[in-house]
Amino acid sequence: AQSVTQLGSHVSVSEGALVLLRCNYSSSVPPYLFWYVQYPNQGLQLLLKYTSAATLVKGINGFEAEFKKSETSFHLTKPSAHMSDAAEYFCAVTRNQGGKLIFGQGTELSVKP
Amino acid sequence: GAVVSQHPSWVICKSGTSVKIECRSLDFQATTMFWYRQFPKQSLMLMATSNEGSKATYEQGVEKDKFLINHASLTLSTLTVTSAHPEDSSFYICSARDRDRGRMNTEAFFGQGTRLTVV
Numbered sequence: 001a002q003s004v005t006q007l008g009s010h011v012s013v014s015e016g017a018l019v020l021l022r023c024n025y026s027s028s029v030p031p032y033l034f035w036y037v038q039y040p041n042q043g044l045q046l047l048l049k050y051t052s053a054a055t056l057v058k059g060i061n062g063f064e065a066e067f068k069k070s071e072t073s074f075h076l077t078k079p080s081a082h083m084s085d086a087a088e089y090f091c092a093v094t095r096n097q098g099g100k101l102i103f104g105q106g107t108e109l110s111v112k113p
Numbered sequence: 114g115a116v117v118s119q120h121p122s123w124v125i126c127k128s129g130t131s132v133k134i135e136c137r138s139l140d141f142q143a144t145t146m147f148w149y150r151q152f153p154k155q156s157l158m159l160m161a162t163s164n165e166g167s168k169a170t171y172e173q174g175v176e177k178d179k180f181l182i183n184h185a186s187l188t189l190s191t192l193t194v195t196s197a198h199p200e201d202s203s204f205y206i207c208s209a210r211d212r213d214r215g216r217m218n219t220e221a222f223f224g225q226g227t228r229l230t231v232v
Contacts, residue, residue, distance in 0.1 A: 036223075042225050042226060043119070043206050043223035043226045045223070046222075090156065090157070100159055100162060101147070103157045104156060105155070106154075108154075
């Protein structure tokens with residue numbers, strides 16, 4: 001079975017500070033991993049995805065994530081937080097192309113001025 | 114490209130009535146669509162996988178007779194909440210995969226969600 005665990009249901013950073021959102025996965029097969037962002041009362045927007053190519057994945061809005069097999073992690077980072085980054089972030093895993101997504105519990109990011 | 118539209122974006126209904134939510138892929142064809150449910154401050158829980166032209170596959174614990182899914186075309190899937198009760202109040206989100214991306218299809222595109230309130 002596959003699963004993802006997001007450490008920290010809420011993260012607060014100051015504007016301009018580093019953003020680090022943690023995600024660890026469990027999978028018996030090579031996983032495909034995703035980070036999504038959700039703004040209030042909206043659907044999900046894909047930030048980036050790992051599909052067994054480069055381990056360092058760059059996404060939209062300055063976000064990136066690094067796949068570390070030895071640590072079973074796929075943490076999301078952004079060098080400098082912006083107020084508009086405040087949202088809910090979900091890490092997700094699927095075992096194959098076209099497979100259903102399994103989501104983590106989400107991390108709410110707050111950005112202080 | 115790759116836009117998924119849900120309608121309505123919010124709906125209020127009386128207890129005991131049925132509500133239909135539509136999920137449309139606007140610029141691609143989707144043989145598979147997924148329906149999720151999200152409670153406040155919680156993650157997305159997959160309810161069912163909707164396959165065009167065949168019966169939906171429901172996740173364990175989801176009542177198929179209560180949550181009717183129809184995927185009659187390559188661009189439309191509907192979720193009908195039958196005999197709705199207040200505990201069915203939630204945020205429902207659909208996603209779809211682009212059929213024509215084939216083996217490179219690792220991304221699901223999400224609708225904007227539907228807020229259902231049963232009173």
